[in-house]
Amino acid sequence: MVPWAHAVIKEPVHAWLVTDGATKILVDSGGPGPAEMKRRLSVDAVGGGTETLVERLAAVGTRPDEIGTVILTHLHFDHAWNLELFPGAQLVVQRDEVFHAVDPTPTQRIYYLRETLSAVLGRKRPSGLRLVDGDVELMPGIELVKAPGHTPGMQAVVVTTERGRVALVSDCGDSYANWYPANPNAAARPMRYMGEDFLPGTIRSESERVYADSMRRILQRADIVVPAHDERIPKSIPEEWFAVPAAPPPG
Numbered sequence: 596m597v598p599w600a601h602a603v604i605k606e607p608v609h610a611w612l613v614t615d616g617a618t619k620i621l622v623d624s625g626g627p628g629p630a631e632m633k634r635r636l637s638v639d640a641v642g643g644g645t646e647t648l649v650e651r652l653a654a655v656g657t658r659p660d661e662i663g664t665v666i667l668t669h670l671h672f673d674h675a676w677n678l679e680l681f682p683g684a685q686l687v688v689q690r691d692e693v694f695h696a697v698d699p700t701p702t703q704r705i706y707y708l709r710e711t712l713s714a715v716l717g718r719k720r721p722s723g724l725r726l727v728d729g730d731v732e733l734m735p736g737i738e739l740v741k742a743p744g745h746t747p748g749m750q751a752v753v754v755t756t757e758r759g760r761v762a763l764v765s766d767c768g769d770s771y772a773n774w775y776p777a778n779p780n781a782a783a784r785p786m787r788y789m790g791e792d793f794l795p796g797t798i799r800s801e802s803e804r805v806y807a808d809s810m811r812r813i814l815q816r817a818d819i820v821v822p823a824h825d826e827r828i829p830k831s832i833p834e835e836w837f838a839v840p841a842a843p844p845p846g
Contacts, residue, residue, distance in 0.1 A: 626673035668765035678714040692748020744806030759818030
């Protein structure tokens with residue numbers, strides 16, 4: 596429930612575990628729990644926080660201290676909270692995102708919390724914080740694609756899997772409706788042929804043209820796109836995580 600928006604918003608927040616069985620990487624670290632969301636934003640949230648993240652990692656056989664790298668797609672509070680769980684991990688973030696978090700555009704100030712910035716900049720050594728500039732191959736099979744639009748330093752994470760190249764796009768088009776606005780039956784078409792029309796999100800620091808260009812660049816690198824906040828994603832995990840829903844949700 597979001598009182599100031601006069602709406603109930605069904606919008607899951609995800610953190611993604613990427614592993615080959617030996618190396619364990621977390622993409623984003625989730626958001627605050629219900630009490631923190633209520634205190635800071637007067638939002639009635641469900642789940643989130645350190646307890647939920649620890650529980651979900653445990654469900655896939657992982658402890659926080661096994662995470663060696665945390666890739667932060669951007670530094671908004673719903674993607675870069677709970678970092679105290681990973682004191683031994685290296686954080687990886689775009690340099691431009693840190694600059695923007697220090698001095699955000701006025702409409703985005705609410706999304707950057709002091710605690711997040713302190714947790715990131717408090718890591719003084721390269722082993723604790725890696726600032727990247729632009730597109731980077733982080734390691735074999737994992738590519739970071741800078742994707743300004745939602746924020747100046749937004750980045751998508753493209754992972755090579757047995758099913759193809761999977762782009763965890765975070766808030767660069769945070770629902771399937773952003774990626775396929777004119778084609779609700781998108782699953783019937785191969786990703787590489789999906790078109791040139793995108794619907795950038797409403798929360799953005801850059802122009803629609805820049806935002807759409809970022810989405811286009813991601814599709815050039817990926818076979819499968821997984822957005823951050825589409826309510827259909829939790830229903831498809833784990834068996835059908837790779838599937839594009841065939842139709843928008845009702846209502």
